[in-house]
Each structure stands twice: as structure tokens, then as C-alpha cells.
Amino acid sequence: MSSQTISQKIIARAAGLASVSVGEIVTCKVDLAMMHDSGGPRRVESKLKELGVGLWDPSKVVLVSDHYTPAVDVDSAGILSLTRKFATLHQIQNFYDGVGICHVILPERGHMRPGLFAVGGDSHSPSGGAYGAFMVGIGATEMAGVLATGEIWVRVPETIRVEWHGALGRGVTAKDILLKLCASLGMNNDYKVIEYAGSTVAAMPMNERLTMSNMSAELGAKTGIIAPDATTIADLAAKGVNVDAWQQTLNSDEGATYLAQHIFDASALAPQVAAPHTPANSHAVTDTDKVKLDQAYLGACTGAKENDLRMAAEILKGRKVAHGTRLLIAPASTQTTAKLAADGTLAILLEAGAQLLPTGCGACAGYGAGVLADGEVSIASTARNFKGRMGSAKSHVYLASPYTVAASAVKGEIADPREFLS
Amino acid sequence: MTNTNLVRIWKFGDQIDTDVLAPGRYMKGTIDELAAHCLEAVRPEFAANVKPGDIVIGGVGFGIGSSREQAAQALTHLGVGAVIAAGAARIFYRNAINLGLPVLVSPDTDKLIDGAMVAFDLEMGIVKNAQGDVIAKCETLPAFLLEIVRDGGLIPNLKKKLAKR
Numbered sequence: 001m002s003s004q005t006i007s008q009k010i011i012a013r014a015a016g017l018a019s020v021s022v023g024e025i026v027t028c029k030v031d032l033a034m035m036h037d038s039g040g041p042r043r044v045e046s047k048l049k050e051l052g053v054g055l056w057d058p059s060k061v062v063l064v065s066d067h068y069t070p071a072v073d074v075d076s077a078g079i080l081s082l083t084r085k086f087a088t089l090h091q092i093q094n095f096y097d098g099v100g101i102c103h104v105i106l107p108e109r110g111h112m113r114p115g116l117f118a119v120g121g122d123s124h125s126p127s128g129g130a131y132g133a134f135m136v137g138i139g140a141t142e143m144a145g146v147l148a149t150g151e152i153w154v155r156v157p158e159t160i161r162v163e164w165h166g167a168l169g170r171g172v173t174a175k176d177i178l179l180k181l182c183a184s185l186g187m188n189n190d191y192k193v194i195e196y197a198g199s200t201v202a203a204m205p206m207n208e209r210l211t212m213s214n215m216s217a218e219l220g221a222k223t224g225i226i227a228p229d230a231t232t233i234a235d236l237a238a239k240g241v242n243v244d245a246w247q248q249t250l251n252s253d254e255g256a257t258y259l260a261q262h263i264f265d266a267s268a269l270a271p272q273v274a275a276p277h278t279p280a281n282s283h284a285v286t287d288t289d290k291v292k293l294d295q296a297y298l299g300a301c302t303g304a305k306e307n308d309l310r311m312a313a314e315i316l317k318g319r320k321v322a323h324g325t326r327l328l329i330a331p332a333s334t335q336t337t338a339k340l341a342a343d344g345t346l347a348i349l350l351e352a353g354a355q356l357l358p359t360g361c362g363a364c365a366g367y368g369a370g371v372l373a374d375g376e377v378s379i380a381s382t383a384r385n386f387k388g389r390m391g392s393a394k395s396h397v398y399l400a401s402p403y404t405v406a407a408s409a410v411k412g413e414i415a416d417p418r419e420f421l422s
Numbered sequence: 423m424t425n426t427n428l429v430r431i432w433k434f435g436d437q438i439d440t441d442v443l444a445p446g447r448y449m450k451g452t453i454d455e456l457a458a459h460c461l462e463a464v465r466p467e468f469a470a471n472v473k474p475g476d477i478v479i480g481g482v483g484f485g486i487g488s489s490r491e492q493a494a495q496a497l498t499h500l501g502v503g504a505v506i507a508a509g510a511a512r513i514f515y516r517n518a519i520n521l522g523l524p525v526l527v528s529p530d531t532d533k534l535i536d537g538a539m540v541a542f543d544l545e546m547g548i549v550k551n552a553q554g555d556v557i558a559k560c561e562t563l564p565a566f567l568l569e570i571v572r573d574g575g576l577i578p579n580l581k582k583k584l585a586k587r
Contacts, residue, residue, distance in 0.1 A: 025564070038449065039489060047577050051584060068450070075450045123440075123489040123513055139491035139517035141576050148580060153566075187437065188483045190512050220486060222512055278437065365488070366446030386441040386487060393445075393463045 003253035005159045006225055007193045010134040010250075014117035020156045022257070027153050028117050032060055032133075033146050035121035036102050038067035038367075041086035042079055043140035044147060055090050056150035062094040063087050064105050067367050069098035069360045100333025100359055103127035103214060103301035107206065108333055110239040114228040114247040119146055124301055124383065126221065129213035130206060131236075132228035132250055134193075137217065157222050158259035159193045159252075160185070164200035166267040171417040173311065174208040175303065175381065175401040177264075178215035179272035179282040185262070187220045187280050192259060194224040195252065200266040201226060206235045207307040214302050215383050218279045227251040271417055273379075274399035277387040285404060285416045295378040296321070296409035297390075298402055299330035299357070300364035303381025306336045308402040313345045315406035315420045316352035322412030328370045330357040352410075363390055372397070379408045428552060429475040429503060432468060433536035434461070436481035440514065443485065443493035453492065453499050460496035474501030477542055477549075479534045481507065484525075485514020494518035504542055506531060506549070506560055519567050522575035530558035544571070 004012070004019055012020045014028035035044070040063060048054070055061055063083065071077035080097075087095040096105050103124050106112050114132030119125065121143045128135030136154075138146070146152050162185075164177060177200075194216050201209065209226050216224025226232075228243070228250055236243060270284035298304050298312055309331060321327045329349055331337040337359065340346040350356065357363075363370030364382040371391030372378055378390060378397050385397035400408070403417035410420070442463045448456045461468040478497060484507035485493060494517040497505065505518060505525045518525045524544055534540070534549060534557065541550045545568065547560035563571065573579040 025566075039491065043491065050577055051581055053584070079450070121489060123487060125489075137489040137513050139489050139494070139513060139520060141491060141520035142516055145520075145576050145580055148584075187486055188509055188511075190483075190509060190515075220483065220511060366441075367449070371447070384441070384487060386439045387463050388445055388447075389441040391447070 003255035003257070005195060005252040005256045006132065006227055006250055007134050007159055008156060010115055010117055011154060011156055013115070022156050022158050024156045025153055026156065027151050030060065030119055030146050030150055030152060031116040032062065032111060032118040033143065034062045034064065034102055034106060034118065034125065035143055036067055037065040037069070037079055037083045039121040039140050039143070041083045044144040045086060047141060047144035048147060051144070051148050053148045055147050058091050059093065061092050061147065062106060062111055063092050064096045064102035065098055066101045067361045067365070070358050072368065098360070100335065101301040101361055103210070104305055104332040107131060107210065108335055110236070110241045113236065113241060113243055114232065114250050119152060123217045124214050126216040126223040127210050127214040127301060129216065129223045129225035130209035131232055132226060134223060134225065136223050155191065157191050157193045159195050160189060161195045161197060161258045161261045163198035163261070163263045164266045165198045165263065166200060166265055167203070168200060168266045168269065171403045171421045172269050172271055173401040173403065174204060174211040176269055176272040178212060178218065179274050179279060179399060180269060182218050182274065182279040183282040185219055187218055187278065189220045192221050194219055194221045196224060196226045202229060205307060206231060207305045210305065211302060218383055271401060271404050273404060273414060274385055276385055276396045276398065279384060279399055285400070285414065288414055290413045290415070291377055291398065292413050293325045293379055293408055294376040295370070295372065296325060296327045296405050297363060297370055297378055297380040297382065298405055299328070299362050299380070300382040301332055302383040303402055304330055304332040306339055308381060309336065309340055309349065310345055311402040312406035313348045315403060315410065315417055317348050319352055319410050321353035321409045325409055325412040327352070327354040327409040328357050329354045330362040330370070331359050334359050365389060366391055379405050379414060381405045427475065428539040428541055429477055430473060431477055431479055431534050431536060431538045431540055432472060433479040433534060434464065434481070437483040437486055438464070438480050440485060440487035440490055440493040444490050444496050449490065449492065453495055456492055457496040457499040460500060469500060472500050472502060475503040476501070477540070478502050478505045479507065479531055480505060481531065482509035483511060484509065485511040489513045491517045491521065494521050494523055498523045504544065506534065519570055520576040522571055524563060524571045526560035526563065528558055528560035533558050
């Protein structure tokens with residue numbers, strides 16, 4: 001048997017084969033299928049009816065209402081109501097209704113494990129790769145096919161190995177790494193898997209690894225995977241999840257074939273800012289114009305997890321948001337909000353003048369509170385700044401880390417967070 | 423071959439993303455409403471003027487971004503017959519085929535001019551001009567994907583297969 005990458009090993013296992021070759025098209029059994037209120041029940045229900053079947057295995061389905069929560073009008077209320085009825089009808093036990101964003105809920109509630117072959121009805125599904133799962137995004141019709149059969153075809157992808165070595169500087173994060181990668185590798189790594197490794201990644205907590213895998217979507221990748229290690233196992237153990245020997249030792253073989261290997265020096269990386277209208281338009285904050293800001297937004301699966309908001313608090317402690325700029329915070333889960341409230345972090349954010357928004361996908365995709373008007377400029381800890389995504393097609397969105405967003409909120413213009421960190 | 427079925431080319435640039443194809447702020451509404459805003463951020467007249475069978479040409483990264491199937495569905499709703507692009511984003515590619523909209527990758531998109539009337543042969547993966555000359559070649563779809571497209575998408579295709587089980 002030839003040397004295999006992590007992805008090949010997971011695909012082979014799911015396909016019931018000893019090994020698989022790049023380019024081969026195989027049919028895999030799905031271990032976990034995640035969908036949300038926007039692309040889920042309201043889009044798949046009619047298709048399941050047309051097929052005349054139910055769910056192949058409700059215990060393997062996770063349903064999360066996050067895009068339209070909480071309802072702001074009758075249309076969104078209707079979508080959420082339909083989602084609840086679907087969960088009841090199909091006896092989906094793993095249903096999370098307005099308690100967090102799907103990509104954060106899956107690991108928070110112990111659903112992500114190494115070695116899973118998983119699909120998600122959302123483009124940021126590669127997030128699961130942070131736990132050593134092979135998780136890919138799919139659309140609604142494809143999801144209906146998975147729900148009906150428990151299977152999906154997959155073309156065994158090439159893997160690009162991306163290694164980061166050394167220590168990140170103060171105020172530099174996984175988000176900065178991914179913005180840098182969007183600029184240097186481009187956003188069209190279609191059908192490829194990105195495998196992250198190196199001492200920088202090994203030193204990261206799970207939340208930072210989630211940001212890495214999450215934004216693999218912006219690289220155009222099929223998924224972004226990180227081999228499980230002691231940090232992964234400890235995180236799972238804390239949630240009461242035990243993993244077997246195969247899962248614990250899952251890694252790419254020596255001599256596995258990569259399409260390309262890139263090595264980066266973490267110590268040389270400055271905080272990055274992506275200018276409108278693409279994440280690939282990323283440059284060091286020091287090379288970015290000090291644009292005046294109407295809004296700073298800390299939100300989304302990419303940028304409002306527990307540690308993301310702790311980063312913002314490091315900057316905002318004892319400081320105030322600039323006059324003329326509004327800072328909006330939409331924590332990625334209610335559990336995140338509760339933890340931050342318990343240790344006083346939330347108070348720091350609020351005392352700085354931040355407006356607390358409901359948990360959910362919110363303005364990141366132009367769905368919820370915090371969308372932008374014509375001509376408005378925002379900096380956001382989210383993943384995408386495509387034209388019109390966050391509201392008006394005539395608005396401008398800059399992407400950055402939670403540190404940089406918080407520092408920019410204090411200055412009222414795009415700012416280098418390192419000025420605020422000792 | 424006589425070109426009785428000439429269709430118009432609508433040409434777009436690189437990185438046509440899903441927020442441009444299916445803007446988030448119209449996602450709650452009907453597909454009618456959403457499709458009326460398809461591609462309006464880059465070409466406001468597209469939705470009102472595209473005719474059934476017309477072909478959309480893109481550069482690299484066509485369909486990058488969200489997994490929202492409405493990005494492909496807006497195109498099928500408007501009657502677009504095929505997408506030919508220098509490169510297509512993976513989820514968009516699968517979504518489109520699952521809805522019966524063929525997406526073909528071609529190295530010849532620079533030879534396809536906006537507004538030109540052409541004939542498109544899906545199985546052969548070729549585009550001909552009104553005179554019948556081949557002006558662009560595309561990578562053909564594997565047989566099993568061609569079957570899904572011919573069946574009108576994944577659901578009719580699965581229905582057929584489930585009936586045989």
C-alpha cells in the first residue's frame with residue numbers, strides 16, 4: 001500500500017477500502033451530516049418528500065438554527081418554525097436552536113472527532129478539520145441525497161501541505177495566518193485539501209485551529225485538516241469524548257504525496273488586513289491605509305469564539321470605542337457569552353462601549369443585525385468581504401483579527417493592535 | 423450541423439462569487455425575487471435580459487464563497503443553459519450539476535465573446551459559432567455526472583436509482 005495522507009486514510013475507511021489514490025472517484029459512507037436553518041430543512045424537505053424517504057440515520061444528523069436566529073420578522077420566524085417541526089418529525093436529537101453557530105456548536109457539544117467523514121450544508125464546514133475530521137461543505141440537493149442514502153461520491157483530492165514554524169508575535173493570530181495564505185496561495189485551490197502542520201499550529205489552542213480550518217473555505221479548498229495531537233485529545237476528553245487508537249494516531253504517512261508543500265515563518269508575520277472586496281486582497285496592517293470606520297464587527301464562526309473575544313478584551317480593557325465608530329459583538333455561542341460573563345470579560349467589552357448582539361451568523365452574511373448602508377466602511381473579524389455580503393453593495397468591508405478589529409474600534413480607523421499590547 | 427439553436431453568451435470576469443449570484447439580503451424570499459437580483463452587483467441588466475438556453479461564461483473561481491445552492495438555482499431559474507468557466511468552485515460545481523445545470527471547465531474562455539450567438543454541445547463539450555466552426559473546447563463531464571444533468575438533477579436521478587433497488 002502506498003503512503004497515504006490523512007484525507008486519503010479517512011476517505012478509504014469511509015469507502016470501505018484499504019487505500020485510495022488521488023483522482024479516484026469513490027462512494028463514502030457519511031459519519032456525520034450537519035445542516036442549518038438556511039440551507040437545511042426548508043431546502044431539503046421537499047426533495048426528501050419527492051424521493052419518498054426519511055433520514056437514513058437521525059443519530060448521525062446534527063441540525064443547528066443559526067442563520068435566522070433570533071427571528072427578526074415573520075419570514076425568518078417561519079423558517080425557524082419549519083426547522084423545529086422538521087427536527088421533531090424526523091426525530092433529530094442533535095438539534096441546537098439558537099444557541100450558537102454550527103461550526104462552533106459541533107466541537108463545543110462534542111460532535112467533532114478525528115477520522116470522521118463528515119459533510120456540512122455550509123461552506124465553512126472545513127472547520128471540522130481542526131479536529132482531524134474530513135469535513136466538506138455541500139449544497140442542499142446534495143444534502144438531501146446524503147440524508148436519503150447516507151452516502152456521497154467524492155473525488156479523492158490532492159493535498160497541499162502548509163507548514164508554519166516558530167512563534168507568532170504578540171497580537172498576531174490564526175486569522176492573520178489565513179489572510180496571509182489567501183493572498184499568497186490565492187482563493188482557487190479548488191478540489192484540494194490543505195493540510196496544516198508545523199510548530200506554530202502545534203502550539204495553537206483548538207479555537208485558533210478552528211479559525212485555520214474554517215477559512216480554508218476562502219482558499220477554495222475542499223477542506224483544511226490538522227492531525228490530532230495531545231491538544232485535540234485533551235479538548236475532547238474535557239467534553240467526555242473518548243477516541244480510539246486509530247483516531248489518536250491519525251496522521252499522514254512519511255512519504256505521502258503532496259501537490260505542493262509551503263513553509264512559512266510565523267515570527268515574520270505582521271497582523272494582516274484584507275481590503276475590499278476579497279480576502280485575497282490582504283496586506284500587513286502597516287501597509288494598509290488608516291481608513292476611517294463607521295463600524296467594527298466582532299462576529300461569526302471565524303471571529304467571535306471564546307478566545308477571539310478574549311483577544312478583543314485585551315485591547316479594550318480600560319479603553320473606549322472611538323466617537324463616530326460603533327463596535328458590535330455577536331458571540332458565536334450562548335455558552336461563549338456565559339463563559340465571558342462569568343469571568344468579567346464581557347463587562348470589559350461592554351464598558352468599552354460595545355453593543356452586544358444576539359448569537360448567530362448575523363451580519364456576517366448580511367442576514368441579521370449590523371448590516372451596512374451605502375458608502376459605509378466596516379472592519380470585521382468575519383471570513384468574507386465580497387461586494388454586498390454585509391449589506392449594501394456600495395459598502396466596504398475590511399477583514400482582520402479580533403485584535404486588529406478591537407484596536408481599530410478604539411482608534412476609529414484601521415489600526416495596528418501591537419500599539420496597544422505591551 | 424445547422425445551428426438552429428443559437429444562444430447568447432453572457433461573459434463575466436474572474437471570481438464571480440455566491441454573494442453576487444445570490445445576494446444574502448434576498449435569501450429569505452422566493453427564488454423569483456432572488457433570481458431577479460442575480461449578478462446585479464456586476465451587471466444590473468442581466469436578470470431581466472437573459473434568455474432560456476443562454477450561456478454564462480466566467481473566468482477562474484466561478485461560484486466561490488457560500489454553499490448556498492440558490493447561487494446555481496438563480497441561474498437555472500433564469501433559464502441559463504450552461505456555465506463555462508476557466509475554473510469553478512467545488513461546491514458551486516456540485517450544486518449546479520445536482521440541479522441539472524452543467525458547468526464545464528474550459529481553457530478557451532478568452533475566445534468566447536460577450537453577446538456572441540453560439541451553439542453549445544454538452545456531450546462533446548464544444549462551442550461553435552454561427553458558421554459552425556468550433557471556437558472553444560471544454561473538459562467534458564464524466565458519464566455519471568452527465569447522467570445526473572440529463573435526468574434533470576440529483577433528485578430525479580436518485581429517484582430513478584431508488585426505484586431500481
